[in-house]
Amino acid sequence: MRALALLLLAGTSAIAQEDLTEELAAEIAPDASGLVRKEGKLGDAARAKFKTAMGVEAPAKVVYFEGEAELLTGESGKLEKVRICVVPLKTKKGGGQLGVCVAPAVNTIVGVTVKMGDQEFEEVPFFMQFTSYDYSSDAIGRPMSHLDATLKKAAQAADDEQKNLRGLVAQQQLMRRIQISSDTLSGKLERQEASTAEAKELKKVFDAVDKSIADLKFFSAKDKKDFGEWMTESRASLADIEAGMGAGDMEKAQEGNRRLLTACNKCHTAYETLFREKREPLGLGTGYFRADFDLGTDPGVDGELQKAAASAVRKAVLMLEEVK
Numbered sequence: 001m002r003a004l005a006l007l008l009l010a011g012t013s014a015i016a017q018e019d020l021t022e023e024l025a026a027e028i029a030p031d032a033s034g035l036v037r038k039e040g041k042l043g044d045a046a047r048a049k050f051k052t053a054m055g056v057e058a059p060a061k062v063v064y065f066e067g068e069a070e071l072l073t074g075e076s077g078k079l080e081k082v083r084i085c086v087v088p089l090k091t092k093k094g095g096g097q098l099g100v101c102v103a104p105a106v107n108t109i110v111g112v113t114v115k116m117g118d119q120e121f122e123e124v125p126f127f128m129q130f131t132s133y134d135y136s137s138d139a140i141g142r143p144m145s146h147l148d149a150t151l152k153k154a155a156q157a158a159d160d161e162q163k164n165l166r167g168l169v170a171q172q173q174l175m176r177r178i179q180i181s182s183d184t185l186s187g188k189l190e191r192q193e194a195s196t197a198e199a200k201e202l203k204k205v206f207d208a209v210d211k212s213i214a215d216l217k218f219f220s221a222k223d224k225k226d227f228g229e230w231m232t233e234s235r236a237s238l239a240d241i242e243a244g245m246g247a248g249d250m251e252k253a254q255e256g257n258r259r260l261l262t263a264c265n266k267c268h269t270a271y272e273t274l275f276r277e278k279r280e281p282l283g284l285g286t287g288y289f290r291a292d293f294d295l296g297t298d299p300g301v302d303g304e305l306q307k308a309a310a311s312a313v314r315k316a317v318l319m320l321e322e323v324k
């Protein structure tokens with residue numbers, strides 16, 4: 001028994017918070033400067049928030065690095081304070097480490113990195129989705145049961161408020177799916193790997209977006225028209241990507257993808273804020289990191305690892321937001 005326990009330990013190379021070195025912090029946040037190691041604690045209110053959100057006690061102390069970085073989503077040249085920590089990751093297949101960089105003042109996750117044994121996860125869509133992720137400070141501190149209750153209400157869709165909820169939930173879920181497929185597609189184009197799978201999947205998801213829009217009672221006739229134009233542009237781009245990929249014409253597929261990414265940006269510029277403002281007061285802030293709401297699932301990553309990582313990110317953000 002003794003030998004077995006030792007073997008198991010050897011296979012679990014989960015690292016502790018204290019193992020965070022400056023070198024590792026710089027790997028997690030390559031754009032950060034002026035990194036300083038710090039140790040702090042969570043105050044009583046922060047500990048209570050952590051326990052409500054995670055269902056377990058907060059750690060007694062938090063080891064982290066603090067520095068500054070220019071954010072992808074911020075004004076150019078503007079530096080934000082960033083904090084970096086590592087959280088151990090454990091799955092049945094072994095242990096590892098998840099590094100998180102957060103800009104707490106603007107509720108943005110700068111990025112997440114993961115290592116399991118000698119396996120690194122670079123350019124993996126599941127982890128890329130945390131880059132520039134905007135979370136709600138309220139939602140991240142709520143218990144999971146709060147989201148469950150809201151999703152249940154949304155599913156009933158018995159009145160206009162519940163229909164709005166259903167439409168807003170669908171939009172989140174579908175956009176996260178779109179993000180994973182879009183990143184997978186861009187990766188394949190970069191590697192010159194012809195595949196029509198992602199364009200087909202994206203077409204399906206855009207169809208579902210179209211359907212869900214009917215639920216949004218706050219959408220005006222003008223909104224429907226403008227939104228519809230970006231949907232049409234997206235569909236046309238997807239047709240080009242699919243045709244290009246199908247014929248091995250990577251130039252055409254690349255061009256289609258550039259058009260698609262422009263359509264994503266144009267529609268977001270017009271509508272992201274509106275949706276966020278409608279969602280938040282209805283209890284649908286993001287920051288639960290759940291596959292049935294605000295996170296996409298990646299068929300290329302072990303499901304247990306995705307769950308463990310989502311929970312580890314939530315823990316890390318809660319610690320880094322509140323540590324003093």
Ligand code: HEC
Nearest residue numbers: 172175178179182227230231234263264267271272275276
């Ligand atoms: C026709 C409009 C439209 C198009 C085209 C579109 N989106 Fe979105 N997207 C939205 C709206 C609206 C939201 C806000 C949803 C919310 O806040 O719940 C959103 C939110 C998102 C989010 C959530 C993150 C955030 O910052 O709130 C991601 C990720 C996303 N979209 C990815 C994509 C990608 C990738 C594409 C292109 C392949 C794309 N979207 C194309 C309308 C669009």
